[in-house]
Amino acid sequence: MVAETVVDRKKLIMPHFILEGERLREQIMSMPGISRVSSDNLLRDLESDYKLGIDKILLFGIPDTKDEEASGAYDRNGVVQLALREIKKHLPGILVITDVCLCEYMSHGHCGVVDNGEILNDPSLELLARTALSHAESGADMVAPSDMMDGRVRAIRDRLDAGGFDDLPILSYSAKYASAFYGPFREAAGSAPQFGDRSTYQMDCRNAIEAGKEVLLDIEEGADIVMVKPALSYLDVIYRIRNLVDVPLCAYNVSGEYAMVKAMAKLGYGDEERLVKEIMNSIFRAGADMVISYHTRDIYRNSWF
Ligand code: PBG
Numbered sequence: 001m002v003a004e005t006v007v008d009r010k011k012l013i014m015p016h017f018i019l020e021g022e023r024l025r026e027q028i029m030s031m032p033g034i035s036r037v038s039s040d041n042l043l044r045d046l047e048s049d050y051k052l053g054i055d056k057i058l059l060f061g062i063p064d065t066k067d068e069e070a071s072g073a074y075d076r077n078g079v080v081q082l083a084l085r086e087i088k089k090h091l092p093g094i095l096v097i098t099d100v101c102l103c104e105y106m107s108h109g110h111c112g113v114v115d116n117g118e119i120l121n122d123p124s125l126e127l128l129a130r131t132a133l134s135h136a137e138s139g140a141d142m143v144a145p146s147d148m149m150d151g152r153v154r155a156i157r158d159r160l161d162a163g164g165f166d167d168l169p170i171l172s173y174s175a176k177y178a179s180a181f182y183g184p185f186r187e188a189a190g191s192a193p194q195f196g197d198r199s200t201y202q203m204d205c206r207n208a209i210e211a212g213k214e215v216l217l218d219i220e221e222g223a224d225i226v227m228v229k230p231a232l233s234y235l236d237v238i239y240r241i242r243n244l245v246d247v248p249l250c251a252y253n254v255s256g257e258y259a260m261v262k263a264m265a266k267l268g269y270g271d272e273e274r275l276v277k278e279i280m281n282s283i284f285r286a287g288a289d290m291v292i293s294y295h296t297r298d299i300y301r302n303s304w305f
């Protein structure tokens with residue numbers, strides 16, 4: 001009765017990795033329980049998840065081929081676009097959010113256009129806007145830019161409005177830190193940068209005031225929901241942003257945070273249920289309104305919340 005925090009599982013979002021092709025299912029070694037699947041298997045998973053009650057998802061595409069313009073990201077028949085149309089046809093009750101980024105589609109693995117070893121901010125905006133619009137045209141309910149280029153929320157908002165999607169919301173990865181906790185994701189998505197790192201566009205973990213600036217800029221540019229990512233090493237940032245702005249706040253409980261829990265449980269160093277409950281309570285206690293987490297399916301299946 002006096003508990004200050006109550007976790008509502010309806011506020012959880014389940015991420016998925018989609019492969020091109022058919023009948024594919026590849027377990028991600030560092031993330032037990034999470035696989036990369038082709039869209040036929042994805043539909044099967046979504047259907048059984050939907051029966052459990054999971055009705056909010058985030059999609060990542062893993063294309064077969066990559067190039068220097070990330071052309072697969074905004075291809076009408078790209079891996080995400082094809083899956084979106086299938087999902088919307090067969091499972092219209094699911095809210096589908098798409099990750100908008102170029103790194104999975106770029107041969108060099110960076111989130112923007114590269115020239116002479118440098119990541120170029122402004123030329124990347126056009127490709128990101130194109131990607132967001134093509135997701136919208138294929139049926140996305142919400143787009144989530146994760147690239148961290150400056151000005152991309154405005155570029156995406158303008159393009160969506162011009163394309164007739166003025167009511168499609170943007171969930172912006174506003175305060176996204178350059179983090180070692182993305183390690184398993186990069187294995188899953190094959191998106192590790194081929195040279196350098198993401199520190200010229202993602203945030204420095206020593207900074208929290210700057211997160212406020214990033215969030216305010218994104219809201220001014222048209223973000224409807226803002227995000228802090230990762231979650232666990234950044235609970236203070238979640239708390240700070242919660243007190244700074246009045247738009248919905250999302251937190252991303254990232255791949256490395258999930259992998260740590262699974263590894264502990266496997267080694268017998270901790271009880272998975274208690275770990276997951278404590279983690280979720282902490283993120284919501286800090287002030288998140290919704291959480292993207294790979295634990296979502298386990299939480300529903302085991303009725304942990
Ligand atoms: C793509 C992207 C990343 C994640 C979400 N979108 C990886 C990165 O920035 O390197 C991380 C998700 C996770 O670790 O679970 N830019």
